[in-house]
Amino acid sequence: MLWACIVLPHLALDSVLRRHPEPDKPFAIVGGHPQRRELIAVNDAAAQAGLHAGQRMTLAQAILHDFAVVEQDPREAERWQRFLAAWAYRYSSQVYAGWPDAIVLEAQGSFSLVGDWPRFEAQLRADLTALGFRHRIALAPTAHGARVLAGVRDGLAILQREHLRNALGAVQIRRAALPDDAGMRLHHVGLRELRQLFALPRDGLRRRFGQGLLDQVDRMLGDAPELLDCYRPPDTFDVRIELAYEVEQHQALLFPVRRLTADLAAYLAGRDGGVQRFVLRLEHEEHPSTPVEIGLLAAERDPALLFELTRSRLERAEIPAPVVALRLIASHLPPFVPAGRDLFDEQPVGGVPWEQLRERLRARLGPDAVYRIAEATDPRPERAWQRDDGSSADGVEDRPPRPTWLLPQPIPLRGPAPRILSGPERLESGWWDGGDAKRDYYVLELALGQRAWAFAPVGEQGNWMLHGWFA
Known part of the structure; x- marks a missing residue:
């Protein structure tokens, strides 16, 4: 070893x-007895001004009257x-x-x-x-x-x-x-x-x-065994930052928020995991803490993405009282699965992967503003799709081609008789909810070359009802 x-x-x-x-x-950490305050540690700027660890607080203030201190x-x-x-x-x-x-x-x-x-x-x-x-x-x-x-x-x-x-x-x-x-x-x-x-x-x-x-x-x-009690990471990330002064604006909170999200990303990388939900608590002096909840559709651990999402949610939050501390808590830490990428990925320089763009849009526009369309189990065209939040199946069954543009309501198809390209596709459903549908669907080619999706009553042709257009 x-x-x-x-x-x-x-x-x-x-x-x-x-x-x-x-x-x-200039900055210093101070400690000791209240009657005998002394410097515990100083940064480089304070050291160049003549301060050093072990120095009495009264002497340090005589040498440099303006420097920040933390207990x-x-x-x-x-x-x-x-x-x-x-x-x-x-x-x-x-x-x-x-x-x-x-x-x-x-x-x-x-x-x-x-x-x-x-x-x-x-x-x-x-x-x-x-x-x-x-x-x-x-x-x-x-x-x-x-x-x-x-x-x-x-x-x-x-x-x-x-x-x-x-x-x-x-x-x-x-x-x-x-x-x-x-x-x-x-x-x-x-x-x-x-x-x-x-x-x-x-x-x-x-x-x-x-x-x-x-x-x-x-x-x-190395002549005797080393018995070391090795570290095991906890199951919850909980870090608190106490601010040096009261903050009333979102912009002044971005620096500590960036540090908190970077620390969260480092912690997640150590666990080889991701985070799907976490909360940023804004602590106030004489007011209950303000929670800013951040939720993702999939586990992530990219520090830039976590900061961007947190900033977007923070900017939409109201600050009822001055903020004196920030606390970030993440307890829902599922496994992290990196997004698949092709060997010769043609994504343009500076392009953002879809997963990150999706989360940024949800953070700015709201969790319900961005979604995708997925197939539903109902075969009726007007009910054959549903909003997908990521939990539905990728596909429900194999179906014949569907048009790119589905009309809100079927309309009569006028003009010369079309040429039938495929069909009929029998659709018989909806008897249980009052929306009974009995139709034979066809793919038609019109006189001007358009490809239409239309249906006729069961067993009949000619009384076409246009329901969609193919691209």
């Missing part, structure tokens, strides 16, 4: 900045780590998210699908950049080894187990993610690199530092 470890050194900060409308302006939520980083585990699940069924600010996934099993490691690594980095998370990635034959290497050197890849000991040996002892405070204690006794730890007698290490240190080293080198 080969394990890829993704270290997220700024997970708490990135999880806030990715949904902040102005991430390039620290210890659970926020954990929620987004689980979200990224759901994203990583699209690439591997073995994902572990039990270490702070890190995710590990088994990568070798996906090489045949994604490509070799350089291509796989590039795909991971592209996804994480699009999601808005800074990261470091390393590959190693063990999960614990990959975690250590990712913490010290971005992009390192160890493919052979025999090379792992040398790579780990150069790691500083304090950065080796050893249990408890073992790294600092070993540093105090004069050890600087892991190779020095590897060379020490195991009995002495066990007496002074406990069996936990030896077990960690063995798992790191």
